[in-house]
Amino acid sequence: MKFNFDQTSVLSISAYSKGGITIGGRLLTEPFVAARDGILLDLLPLSVSAIGPQHIEKLLEFEQSIILIGTGETQVHLEPYVLRPALEAQVGIEVMNTAAACRGYNVLVAENRAVLGAFYMP
Numbered sequence: 001m002k003f004n005f006d007q008t009s010v011l012s013i014s015a016y017s018k019g020g021i022t023i024g025g026r027l028l029t030e031p032f033v034a035a036r037d038g039i040l041l042d043l044l045p046l047s048v049s050a051i052g053p054q055h056i057e058k059l060l061e062f063e064q065s066i067i068l069i070g071t072g073e074t075q076v077h078l079e080p081y082v083l084r085p086a087l088e089a090q091v092g093i094e095v096m097n098t099a100a101a102c103r104g105y106n107v108l109v110a111e112n113r114a115v116l117g118a119f120y121m122p
């Protein structure tokens with residue numbers, strides 16, 4: 001499911017906690033992708049451990065220069081073969097805990113950078 005937002009507004013994260021992430025005035029409680037044109041709820045598997053190269057390939061279709069993946073309360077290291085599609089496409093990809101990903105996403109959005117965020121709940 002995709003939520004579209006007014007294109008004149010910038011989607012930034014206003015809050016995050018174990019209860020969910022608030023972005024664009026909406027509280028989300030399941031994994032989601034924050035893209036330039038909205039929020040997508042159906043691109044990520046339900047658990048971080050199920051992320052595969054095919055998911056990274058889907059994220060690359062948004063043609064952003066940086067992908068941030070927030071893996072929940074703790075950082076989960078993804079296997080190199082999972083990240084390989086982004087590396088081969090020369091797209092920066094960073095995997096970190098969700099709190100750090102939320103902060104990093106907001107900084108990059110504020111700088112008007114081409115960033116895509118994939119978030120699992122903290």
